[in-house]
Amino acid sequence: MNFxxxxxxxxxxxxxxxxxxxxxxPNVAKGIKxxxxxxxxxxxxxxxxxxxxxxxRYSGQISGGLQEFVEAVTxxxxxETQRLMSYQEAQxxxxxxxxxxxxxxxxDDYILGLFDMVGELMRFSVTVMATNGELPGKDGHDVLSDLxxxxxxxxxxxxxxxxxxxxxxGKKMPVMQxxxxxxxxxxxGLMVRGAERPKGWMPNADEPRGGHGEIESY
Numbered sequence: 001m002n003f004x005x006x007x008x009x010x011x012x013x014x015x016x017x018x019x020x021x022x023x024x025x026p027n028v029a030k031g032i033k034x035x036x037x038x039x040x041x042x043x044x045x046x047x048x049x050x051x052x053x054x055x056x057r058y059s060g061q062i063s064g065g066l067q068e069f070v071e072a073v074t075x076x077x078x079x080e081t082q083r084l085m086s087y088q089e090a091q092x093x094x095x096x097x098x099x100x101x102x103x104x105x106x107x108d109d110y111i112l113g114l115f116d117m118v119g120e121l122m123r124f125s126v127t128v129m130a131t132n133g134e135l136p137g138k139d140g141h142d143v144l145s146d147l148x149x150x151x152x153x154x155x156x157x158x159x160x161x162x163x164x165x166x167x168x169x170g171k172k173m174p175v176m177q178x179x180x181x182x183x184x185x186x187x188x189g190l191m192v193r194g195a196e197r198p199k200g201w202m203p204n205a206d207e208p209r210g211g212h213g214e215i216e217s218y
Contacts, residue, residue: 018128020082021138032076039069040097047101055104060164063109069094070105070113075120082138084114084150108165115154115172121147122179126186135187144187147180 016028024032050058073093077085085093090113091105125143128136135142154176159166 017079017124018131020079020136020143022080024076024080036097043094043097043103044099044101047098047103050103051101059104059106062103063106063112066094066103066105066109067113067116070110071116071120074114074117075124078117078121078146079124082141082143082146084146111154111157112165112168112172114150115169115176118147118150118154118176118179122183125183129186129190133190135183135190144180144183147183151177151180 017024023029046062050062070090073090074085077083077089087105087107087110090110094103094105097103121143125136125147128134135144137143137145154173157169159169
């Protein structure tokens with residue numbers, strides 16, 4: 001079972017959102033629902049094979065898809081509330097799709113999904129800065145502050161070395177850190193040089209701080 005493609009489609013729809021703490025626009029919500037309907041059908045179809053001892057036996061086979069699911073639902077939740085979805089809330093989101101038979105979301109899958117969600121927040125932040133000329137946030141609370149707090153929490157994880165979870169975290173950790181740094185550099189460019197450029201211009205977050213360039217695709 002693989003619903004990574006459907007989750008990626010849903011995340012693409014999220015890329016059109018430009019605001020925080022507001023309902024997802026109807027045109028975006030429509031595209032997301034189509035992906036969610038497909039995922040619900042796939043989860044429901046496999047739920048019967050994931051009961052009892054098989055809850056753990058096949059966890060490795062569905063881990064990648066569940067991580068993608070966590071990435072999407074936590075990102076959507078953040079856009080709507082500017083708050084991190086808890087593990088219990090993420091499990092409830094899975095339960096809502098499978099109804100009578102439950103599919104277990106492990107804490108490992110939840111955490112690994114959060115690593116990936118940081119990348120979505122990075123793309124959202126840089127796009128909003130390029131579009132609106134300011135870092136997204138409301139009520140004196142901005143995305144970069146949340147990203148930094150999440151980075152500290154993920155860096156503080158105590159992990160059993162040698163486990164598959166440790167291996168995956170080792171791959172995702174530097175990517176997560178780089179994503180937060182890209183938002184920091186983009187904000188730096190906006191504050192220092194943004195006023196000297198045409199509206200909509202943003203420096204490339206990958207370039208050295210003294211360099212020049214235009215925003216690239218993230």
